[in-house]
Amino acid sequence: MKLRIIFLAAISAGILLTAFSTGEEVERPMPAYVGATKCKICHLEIFNSWADTPHRKALSSLQGEEAGDPRCLECHTTGFGTGGYAADAGIVDLAGVQCEACHGAGSLYSLSSIMIKPDLCNQAGLVAPDSLTCMRCHNARSPTFKGFAYKVGLLTGTHSRKCN
Numbered sequence: 639m640k641l642r643i644i645f646l647a648a649i650s651a652g653i654l655l656t657a658f659s660t661g662e663e664v665e666r667p668m669p670a671y672v673g674a675t676k677c678k679i680c681h682l683e684i685f686n687s688w689a690d691t692p693h694r695k696a697l698s699s700l701q702g703e704e705a706g707d708p709r710c711l712e713c714h715t716t717g718f719g720t721g722g723y724a725a726d727a728g729i730v731d732l733a734g735v736q737c738e739a740c741h742g743a744g745s746l747y748s749l750s751s752i753m754i755k756p757d758l759c760n761q762a763g764l765v766a767p768d769s770l771t772c773m774r775c776h777n778a779r780s781p782t783f784k785g786f787a788y789k790v791g792l793l794t795g796t797h798s799r800k801c802n
């Protein structure tokens with residue numbers, strides 16, 4: 639596991655370096671968060687099954703002042719600290735752990751002309767989530783953490799498969 643993380647870190651560092659060294663040519667606009675209601679337009683079944691998971695209601699689990707505490711918002715909202723929740727000043731609803739918390743900010747990939755082409759999706763920032771995606775939040779920094787089982791979590795914590 640440790641090796642895998644180091645490996646991934648090395649790859650990301652490589653990508654960053656490449657991006658910097660060839661700055662002008664590869665510069666792309668930063669994707670913005672669009673909110674789950676945008677994804678719902680085309681992925682209704684998935685949206686509905688996701689809306690039944692605790693992720694949808696993650697912000698309302700925070701009581702009183704916690705709901706404004708950056709230390710909690712990082713994991714209980716979508717894109718906090720990376721241009722999402724709060725930074726968007728409430729223009730779109732990014733409460734809870736929405737699609738883009740796992741799949742990446744969607745303004746560039748969520749166009750139908752891009753979505754139907756996996757290569758273009760990836761270039762536009764679509765993330766294929768894996769266990770590391772989950773462990774950004776499901777880790778011992780969570781005050782309630784009692785461990786995390788990826789395969790079980792996939793079934794109960796994400797959404798239905800192969801129907802949009």
Ligand code: HEC
Pocket residue numbers: 672673674676677678679680681737738741743744745748749750753754756759764802
């Ligand atoms: C305009 C319609 C449309 C919108 C809006 C849209 N999608 Fe899609 N999406 C599609 C279509 C069509 C496909 C390709 C067929 C399929 O897998 O459903 C797709 C595929 C996907 C895939 C699978 C890609 C792959 O390589 O297998 C993911 C993940 C995805 N969408 C996530 C999202 C998320 C997250 C949002 C919101 C930020 C979103 N989509 C918004 C139409 C849309």
Ligand code: HEC
Pocket residue numbers: 692693695696697698699712713714715716735739740767768769771772773774775776788790791792794795796
């Ligand atoms: C942005 C942070 C974040 C990411 C990424 C995330 N989760 Fe969660 N998850 C949460 C929070 C916060 C809760 C608690 C929601 C509540 O009850 O308020 C939660 C709750 C859950 C639960 C229900 C409670 C539990 O622990 O059994 C499951 C299952 C789950 N997540 C699975 C996943 C899986 C699988 C992934 C990755 C594919 C994932 N999560 C990615 C933040 C995240």
Ligand code: HEC
Pocket residue numbers: 699700701704707709710711712713714774775776777779780781782783784785
């Ligand atoms: C590193 C990510 C992370 C941070 C930071 C975080 N949480 Fe969570 N929180 C989670 C996850 C993931 C869950 C699901 C249960 C678990 O594995 O801890 C959760 C669950 C919860 C729950 C629901 C527990 C239940 O099962 O009913 C509450 C309440 C909660 N968190 C409060 C807070 C508060 C308050 C803070 C800030 C002081 C906070 N969390 C900070 C990730 C986080």
Ligand code: HEC
Pocket residue numbers: 674677678681684685686688693735736737738739740741767768792795796797798799800801
């Ligand atoms: C907690 C993380 C998480 C959230 C939130 C999430 N997804 Fe996913 N999604 C995944 C994972 C993990 C996979 C890959 C599943 C697999 O390997 O079987 C996936 C796969 C997909 C796929 C492709 C597979 C298929 O069934 O067609 C689509 C489309 C998709 N997600 C759309 C969405 C949309 C739309 C939302 C919001 C309504 C959303 N996802 C929310 C984790 C998440």
